Amino acid sequence: AEDAAGMTHSLHAGKVVNLPSVGLFADGAAVKTVGQETFRLCSRLVDEMVTVTTDEICQAIKIGFNDTRCVLEPAGALAIAGVRRYCEIKGLLGHSLVALTSGANVDFDRLRFVSERADDRETLMAVQISEVPGTFSELYKTIAPRYVTEFSYRYKKADRADVILSFQTPAAKDKKEDIQELIEALAKKGFIATNLANNEMAKVHARHLAGGRAPEVQHEQLVSFEFPNNPGELGEFLQKLSGRFNVSLWHYRNHGDDIGRCLVGLQVPPDQEDEFHQFLDDLGYDHVHENENLVYHQFLL
Known part of the structure; x- marks a missing residue:
């Protein structure tokens, strides 16, 4: 998420960066300081990072539900939001891409916000x-x-x-x-x-x-x-x-x-x-x- 992009900033800096604060909407993926071992592996294996907004995460939850009838938590839907943003950045059409989703720890208070912000039309x-x-x-x-x-x-x-x-x-x-x-x-x-x-x-x-x-x-x-x-x-x-x-x-x-x-x-x-x-x-x-x-x-x- 854009407001909790600790790994993105760390990879750009070439070292672990401590964020002063993080947004907690996608709380399952929000940390001020990424782990040293996680950073080491991502530095070797990750080609590129993509960040997404809260609204894009809400839209991804809706897309996941429409496709599977399962309600993902915000952190669980990050991959879907990331794939959509990546396709927009690269102008990709007609490709098959895979988004690995996980997590359904969501309550009705959170769903109220998601439903309000999920309609990208x-x-x-x-x-x-x-x-x-x-x-x-x-x-x-x-x-x-x-x-x-x-x-x-x-x-x-x-x-x-x-x-x-x-x-x-x-x-x-x-x-x-x-x-x-x-x-x-x-x-x-x-x-x-x-x-x-x-x-x-x-x-x-x-x-x-x-x-x-x-x-x-x-x-x-x-x-x-x-x-x-x-x-x-x-x-x-x-x-x-x-x-x-x-x-x-x-x-x-x-x-x-x-x-x-x-x-x-x-x-x-x-x-x-x-x-x-x-x-x-x-x-x-x-x-x-x-x-x-x-x-x-x-x-x-």
Whole structure:
């Protein structure tokens, strides 16, 4: 692993190197100081070293599971991650390579992190849009037919809004090309997009903190919805909503469940409350009004 590459640094230096600290995600292969005998053997027998990131290790665990239906621990999947990185570096295609895997000492706490970071087709992105009714739906249409897996937004200013979203690149397309195509397509619609795929703070923290308080928002109705988590269902939800009420809050994350869960804030002036309740009835989704929820008042207003 890149954050525990004691042997890599030692081989480059020609002597055992003491690392000041090591990352413990792949803890089964993380040591500050490699053994003298291990270093001697590697110096004689190892041709080249390859280091990998934590995300690449997570992707390797997923690949190993898809192929064998066995869940490897991070250190056990290092070889798969290394082979993938080696093929990328050397541009290898159509070759048969062997990865020696070992170790399945993993718990559910670790799996939660792995599942969040293992999808190498998923991209995290920040998009700045205008605060105009219907713009949210237009953003989704521009991203389609890509599969949106995350959508978070909170009203902040009267003229613009910032959205954090995740989407999956279709399997048949190159990921880097697809991201660039989408950024250009969004720019043509007046959206400013930033790729956060390599932004560790965004992936670990900001995606969960996006939003916050909106004391200036008026006539907000906060509703949590449950709907069938079918392909395109989120887009249909936005289409039904488009232009009827201004969206002041939106939070959706696909967790692989058969039910999609979405928290939505809508600005509903008093003279539109009857229309709003009729809209909810016509929508047909299970929903709960959250305006009296303690968390809403503590963290979102």
